[in-house]
Amino acid sequence: MLALKVTGVAFVLAFLALVIAVYVTRGQLPSFDELKSSPNGQMIRVLAADGTPIVSLGPSYGEWLTYDQIPQVMKDAMVSVEDRRFREHWGVDPVGVARSVQVRITEGHWKQGGSTITQQLARNIFLSSAKQFGRKFREGILALAMERKFTKDQVLELYLNKVYFGGGAYGIDAASRKFFGHGADHLTLSEAAIIAGLVKAPSHYSPTADAEAAVGRAGVVIGLMKETGKISPTEAAAADPKTVKLAPEPNQNSVRYFTDWALPQLENLIDEPNRPLEVWTTIDIKMQKAADDAIRNNAPGNAQGALISLDRDGAVRAMVGGKDYVTSNYNRSITALRQPGSSFKLFVYLAALEAGKRPGDPIVDEPITIEGWSPRNSSGRNAGQMDIRTAFAYSVNTVAAKLGQEVGFTTIADMARRFGISTPISTYPSMVLGSNDVRVIDMTRAFASVANKGVAVTPYGITKVTSMGETIYSHEVDRSHVLVAPYVAQEMTDLLQTAVNTGTGRAAQIGRPVAGKTGTTSSNKDGWFIGFSSGLTTGVWMGRDDAKVVPGLQGGTAPARAFAAFMKIATAGRPVEQFDTAVTLPEFQLENESDFGLPDNGGGSLVDPDGNPIPQDQIAPDDGIGGGDAGSPPSSEDDTPQTAPDGPPKTTDRIDKKWLDRVTGGDSSGGKRPPSRDHSQPVDRPRDVQPRPNQ
Template identity: 70%
Template sequence: MARARSPKSAPKSPWRRRIVIAIGVLAGLAVLAFAALAIAVYVARAQLPSFDQLKSSPNGQMIRVHASDGSVIVSLGPSYGQWLPYDRIPAVMRDATISVEDRRFRSHLGVDPIGVARSVKARYDRGRWTQGGSTITQQLARNVFLSSQKKFGRKFREAILALAIERAFTKDQILELYLNKVYYGGGAYGIDAASRKFFGHGADELSLAEAAVIAGLVKAPSNYSPTADAEAAVGRAGVVIATMKETGAISAAQADAADVQGLKLVPEARQNSVRYFTDWALPQLDVLIDEQQAPLEVWTTLDPSMQRQADTAIRANVPKGAQGALISLDRDGAVRAMVGGTDYVSSIYNRATQAQRQPGSAFKLFVYLAALEAGHKPEDSIVDEPVTIDGWSPRNDSRHNSGPVTLRTAFAYSLNTVAAKLGQEVGFATVADMARRFGITTPVNTHPSMVLGTSDVRLLDMTRAFASVGNKGVAVTPYGITRVTTNGETIYTHEVDRSHVLVAPYVAAQMTDLLQTAVNTGTGRAAQIGRPVAGKTGTTSSSKDGWFLGFSSGLTTGVWMGRDNARPIAGLHGGTAPAQAWAAFMRPATANRPIEQFETQVTLPEWQLEPDEESYYGDPDNGMATGQMVDGDGNPIATAPATEPEEPANEPRATPPDTAPATPQQLDQDWIDRVTGRGDPSRQQPAPQPRTPAPRPLQDDRPTQ
């Protein structure tokens, strides 16, 4: 009898086998990942500081800035209030923070998967990250141990640290650390510092409304700061209170009773002009030192007395509606005073170091330096006559030419035609190179009109250039930080470099000769202070900018005045308000310094150019110069008048060169001694002014004639 065959078993599906293998591999990887995570958390847990160590660790770098006399002029960086133990932190502050930052704080293990999912969903819905999924523990890990860079590697380390922190500390300890260390804006770390900064009392006295304001700052301290944007802070506090009501932390009645609108903030301390200096000097620490954590003591060059005098001089002399700036450098480059504007509170823009403006005739410093280096002497004769260079025809501000004059005369009275001829002779590129050699860092054009100051420059750079001339041609590099210490150890000391020679000493001496003549008898007479002064005025077209730069007794000071929008200012010339502010500052600033004579003697310019008293002490010539005009880049403007228009009927004509003075001011050696401070100290005073006409400043020239 035949045996019955058993049916064949169905073949197994290859996909089924692959799925089983894949699940097995994934399970194995998951086990390995979990093991790796556990090991990472364990290692991080072992490396964590103790709770007491974290309480005493710094929250950020504190910087105290000292003036040259050792006094503290400003303290920057984090401010710390009193450390509040958990039981002294008001319940409303704890509840507000948990409600708005991490409502599942008491239940998660350091990382909240639900919060992460919510953050990812918001990213998907809105196309950008609008909310974070970080827990309070993660934020603590980031603030204490990590940076704020939004990179995956940092987020992964943050999560590991958060899990480790949860293993090391209780929830109450974590919240205590967080509330005492998190940054709340305005340099305030911790709720006590924030409470004192914004409300004027300790955090243990916080009301519900105040706690809501502070809790709302963590998301964006600069955006929601009450002192920066009170409306935004109030709106954010409203969100916090609503969230507290939603989570059951407070009742509806408590939410309604919270008067956020009625909160009174502590007024911000008034910032004075010293901050212009510290804003310029302190960023240099990133280059000078590597220390980023330890508290720093920064010792600077700023002289508090000079700073006050500079501030007063600018405010007292700046035209209404205008701005003013001043920088004063000692002979080694130390910045003794810096004023970047009339009011730091209303404008932190530093016009002394950041603004770029046309210098007008102050730029002729580089024209004459190039000419002197090329072999010219102050006594050399050059013809003051009409000149046209590449279609550009500059005119003197007096609207007349005087024929042969010396370079000293041309510089003292800022003759544009002579500057143009000198620039053409030595080469406009040579003049630009001289400007760069002396520290001009902004672009310098090489159009012919550049000799009249049509390139934008910074006051700091121009002051540095004049200081280098006063330093006998050796480069002066401005600096503001002398040394830096941390925990009693000096980690940086400034060293002055006196090895960089810009021009030969005789060239600098000849330039000083010209500069002191400009102050004693030329456009800068308002800058006389009863001791030797060398300087130069500068005025731009339509009186948009006024400059005076000069040095005396080892101190070089530059002054600029104008409007930020570059609109004209009636009556503004370098020889008026800027020179007056310069003198108002330099008189007290040099009072305790010995009188220093220059190597060159004061020599009067030729009588033939300015033959009468009115020329030295009389009305400025306010008539518009004629000839072809140029734009800000020195390019000729085709629509400029080709011929000289009639002079205004009320405009006084300049005295012809061959007209003898009727009763000239006696400008002899005795007069020179009084101006420069030589001879009898009791006679060190400015030159006497004639009784009639009344003394009025001599107008400086314009750069775009």
Template identity: 60%
Template sequence: MASDASAPPSRLKRGIITSLKVLLYSTLIFIVAVAVAVVVAMNSLPNYDELVRRNDLGQTIRVHAADGSVLVAMGPSFGEWLSYDEIPQIMKDAIVSVEDKRYRSHVGVDPIGFARAVQVRATKGRWTQGGSTITQQLARNIFLSNSRTFARKGREAILALALERKFSKNQILELYLNRVYFGGGAFGIDAASRKFFGHSAKTLNLSEAAIVAGLVKAPSNYAPTADAEAGKARAAIVIKLMQQNGVITADQAASAEPAAVQIVPTPKQNSVRYFTDWVLPQLDTLISVNNQPIEVWTTLDPNMQKLADQVINANAPPGSQGALVALDRDGAVRAMVGGKDYVNSIYNRATQANRQPGSSFKLFVYLAALEAGYKPDQMVSADPITINGWSPRNNGHAVSGMITMRQAFAQSINTVSARLGQEVGFRTVADMAQRLGITSKIVTHPSMTLGSSEVRLIDMTRAYAAVGAKGVAVVPYGIKRVTTPKGELLYQQPPLDNRALFTPWIAAEMTDLMQTAVLTGTGRAAQIGRPVAGKTGTTTLNKDGWFLGFSSGLTTGIWMGRDDNKVVPGLQGGTAPARAFHDFMIKAVANRPVENFDVQVKAPDWQEPDQEAWGQLPDNGQAAEPQGQLVDPDGNPLPPDQRPARPPREDAAPPPDDEDAGYQSMLDRATGRGGPPPPPPPRRRPRPLPPPDAMEPRAFAPQP
């Protein structure tokens, strides 16, 4: 009976011993595995000099203006690398106190801190407390991501142990203080000190060191560039911890005044950022993606940009916004303003906003009419007209009877524009707009002849520039070349395509009309004492005001209005926008030669008056985008099997592989760029108006 009584304790004892053995063996295996992993990691670590030279903290981009000056530097900023002895002791004490008070005693991993972090993770289900030592943070910053997982924490611990075995505590602290991110794009204490205090980190005092040390926890929240008061409040906590750790005395803590530290103000982001925000995303399509520093050389003229910013702020009515784009004759963007103040609104109204253009859209109506055979001196009817229940009115003009096209354009007579649109076909007008670079959708309702479809300022400026370029396409661009800091060329703007959109004589006739609009019409406020051609645009209830025009090879487009599309009292294209155009252009072209417009270009004898060979579309309604590729009415490229066949002439050479090249060849011959001209095409009647149920039943009114 006695032996039976002692059996259960014996089995319990054996179970405990077995469990302890398993635990011991598992611990030994774990220790051996960790040791092996640490040795492997230690052997794979770069040497100290290589870690000092590493440049894997992100890409630095410097954007240059046309004159070579730096517009903006983006990406991480690095200060001077400070050796351990050059770093102020107060800075070393501050960072150790707030980030890792047992730094000098642990082996790379702090078991106490790690256990506390794991407990919080298990309790709350997420990492709310790091528990990482300075060595672990350095390992993460150099070699790992910021993902908060147990696997990453394990790799971080192995690397930290390896770093402690390979480098001294002083070396690790030197690496850490020169590489850690302090917010505001600053990496390392010297970059942070220069950015926030305006001097080297070698002269940091207690208050400044406390501010810098407090940033590591949450740079985006505590950086003085983000929230100066929060950063200074955090510094007070750092000073308290330093006193508790015994690295400063109570008197030193009491005398420190982080709240009194002067923070260097961040330079105001001016309108240049509208331009850089537009060009920098284009780099993804121009160069291969890598982290090497690059120099981006742009077309922006700093003087024109400053002037553009001034005229928009000076002329835009109170409560409204304004935008400006200035293009050189080759499409180079010389100035771009997307709003009154980039800091308050980064929304670029020059490239992103879609607004109704009002009468400035009549450019496409009159171009289509000129291609159909109308002439500037031709008489047209200004009488009232009703098209499918829609009756446009002439704002402020009691004009009726027969007037010349030149007078109708100069005075912006709405009934004439509507009648011309009906004659040539509303689809033809829309096709003309798309051909000249309008990328937004155009609804072919009769009111589109008065600018009811929304457009972008940069697209409209491009279209007007094509007239100034005598019918040649103008494609806006902002990047001339991209290089490495050593000058290695990564990208170069290709040569101009010089693709013809319409004939030089059509451009000359259109320039004639636009010049008259400035001399005697609605754009008189845009006169600058030298030849100017342009057009005003005003939408219903004065919600949008436009002026677009060119002189001496520079085309400038200006828009003004409210972001909420509310009425702006007194805003018309011929008032504030035209005055802003005048104020900008009179200085922007002051050093350029005066260029008289050649408005006497004549069509060759073989060219019929209707000029259908120039850009007229096939009867299926297909259109061509600015580069000459056929597109459907919505602007989508047509597949080859849906493109209309072009029967070859008997004396023509075999068709080229690219059928679009053949179409361009015809345009080139007609403009005198090579080859004999094609025979005159047969006359064609204007397309009949679509039935009422095919049109959108809405009157001309701004869209909400």
């Protein structure tokens, strides 16, 4: 008798404690409106420069539908499959709990949770999903408290708008838009059954993951709806989930190369792990599409391609890391290490100009040997005396080597590092022809800094980050880091525009001033073109991931054409900008373009990017000879020969009039032949070049 009394007292005390806990919890619960606005997780919306959404990461939410806006078939389907006694219990269903315990005893493990819709809502909002007794107890208390504070209709409204349906979709509207392409306010019976069936296992029953499993589960839901009297047998027979049309999965286009690069930077820019974020980026949708098309349409079929375009302040307007992001998300514009070939001569000539050389200074193209290394021109011969402008325009290798020896290979390496080359740089003589591995983004920023009159340009992809109307980060451009004097940048631009107008980069012409440089490595393994016009600097690389030969690939062919195809569209809305120096023609036209690569030297010996054999004692571990990126995936595609463009006019005693009109935009008819130059004197500099300081 005493034991019975003790048991009775304990039960009463436990009941009172439960009631107190429920009502204390009820008082601490957020209001209905607060629960409506609380997020289930951090959502990140990425916006283009003009505010156009380009991708959403994390949980996605649709429109909030009130109880009256939710189709009755959706409410009936969810109640039938998840909690058929929803209208009868107080938040915890004793019948469901008893059934769950019975299954636990007979099966030996928990198979049915017995959780009501209210309990699931409490778990989704306030608790974790760990299957522990303590969590289940707190879940029950919260469910009882929620049903004391909210009506059944409010609970169901919260549940249907906040439960997770897989694929990042929270709520029936987000799920409906993701899977069916329309809002949830006009769901059909079959569509509602598919959505209701997802709650049990969102990843397993997701239509995009396993359409057959989703349809099978929807059939179970329809059967339960008929069993509970929510639909008639006729309606159940008429419903056919197999006929439901699923919305196509959005293509993961090339913009994902950009977001994969930019978004990890958020960790260093902000400290906001919970609130939804809007990330405003620099990407230009029109330019990005043009970049994607330029790479796909111009890269050889057996090769890959990459493109980066920077605005004058470093804003990344377009980034393509390969032909197809879905096939390969390896970002060759950021990660791949490849030999730059003659595009590396930018740093050779920058060092020479800073040391006092001038574009019109005479120099002799002649055989040269430096520490056992003897570079040669692809024409197989030497042209003799010329000026520096001509040597650069036609990428004469012996002149680059001679300048490197004169200014010092360490000086050139320091210049490359100054302009943002972040990879190791050897100081062996062959480095002047681009034997060190580099990244596309580093080379592009270097050319952009020249275009920016010698002021450093740092690439960036995020302009600002906002959260619930508040700006929590805003990018500031640093324009204080001067790399070279303005006159050096001007004279380098002078050389670069000559290379496009009359030299190896003629295929990059776009009908407005362009300055740039080609690059080709040994056996045509890599092709580069990097240039700038109208405030945009664009770098293009093409080659195979396994660094095998791509016959016909040269910097002046496919890469230059891709550059032109992109830049014609990218600069179309920008005013034409003239460079500080006028175009000056080289003093004569060479018969062959020295930038065209030669085959590897026979016998398996190592060669520089232009085919010149390198002495064994000049090969360092970080020389990068051979060009590929060890981390890149292998390719099994067959090589496809490409056709080289026409060369410059094959004349050395006169300049073809039509060709002159094309490159200068003028009319040479009736004009006189330019007077011959006295090569013993420097060529006059255009009058609009800023004067050098006293030397």
